[in-house]
Amino acid sequence: MITPLVMGNxxxxxxxxxxxxxxxxxxxxxxxxxxxxxxxPPVPYLALMTDLPNVSLAGQDASTQSIGxxxxxxxxKMLSDFTCRYVIVGHSERRQNYAEANEQxxxxxxxxxxxxxxxxxxxxxxxxxxxxxxxEDFVTRQVIDSCVGLTSDLVIAYEPVWAIGSGEAASxxxxxxxxxRIKAALAESLGDIRVLYxxxxxxxxxxxxxxxxxxxxxLVGGASLEAESFWQICASVGESS
Ligand code: PEP
Numbered sequence: 001m002i003t004p005l006v007m008g009n010x011x012x013x014x015x016x017x018x019x020x021x022x023x024x025x026x027x028x029x030x031x032x033x034x035x036x037x038x039x040x041p042p043v044p045y046l047a048l049m050t051d052l053p054n055v056s057l058a059g060q061d062a063s064t065q066s067i068g069x070x071x072x073x074x075x076x077k078m079l080s081d082f083t084c085r086y087v088i089v090g091h092s093e094r095r096q097n098y099a100e101a102n103e104q105x106x107x108x109x110x111x112x113x114x115x116x117x118x119x120x121x122x123x124x125x126x127x128x129x130x131x132x133x134x135x136e137d138f139v140t141r142q143v144i145d146s147c148v149g150l151t152s153d154l155v156i157a158y159e160p161v162w163a164i165g166s167g168e169a170a171s172x173x174x175x176x177x178x179x180x181r182i183k184a185a186l187a188e189s190l191g192d193i194r195v196l197y198x199x200x201x202x203x204x205x206x207x208x209x210x211x212x213x214x215x216x217x218x219l220v221g222g223a224s225l226e227a228e229s230f231w232q233i234c235a236s237v238g239e240s241s
Pocket of ligand 1 (some may be wrong): 163199221
């Protein structure tokens, strides 16, 4: 049986005080079974996070290049040096704000795999694509084009753009249907791939996703910033597995 993965994406939404209080609160919590927990902090705080028990570290992004004159970029090697196990690539905020294309995301993911880490490739349709009935075809194309040249050491995160940070999560039925489609698209070339759901996951709705078929875990933004809510989400996934 696949162990579900719950990953917190802290984006640029936390500061040093927030990291310190998260760690203090998290360390007072019971260790969880039946769930793998990972956190993607901002890069400057990675070194502070390496001692958190039973929590894997993740990068929020990686450069397409391994070394060189790339001001502001962070290489996969740098993330690996700080014991990251996962690296998020292709988050919709990067696709939108930095016009990252599928080909570039595949290159980032290849850099991540070359260093022995697991890329978490994010995909998801906009509200207009869903309204036009194009969501499944759009996401399938994103998945195929963002995974060129990758091995099966890979996680996909389905994050509909309209659900991220909006308070309006996709229904578990929508998530299950899309996850099934994503898995089918990759089955022949890569085998069984874990697919996480992300987009307005909260303490209130997390249990419905952990029971949904084809949902192998969660990618959590806002609700991962506080240790109490993130722990409750992780516990609900672990206890139901
Ligand atoms: C995200 O940005 O990856 C995310 C899922 O955010 P939120 O949970 O806040 O919608």
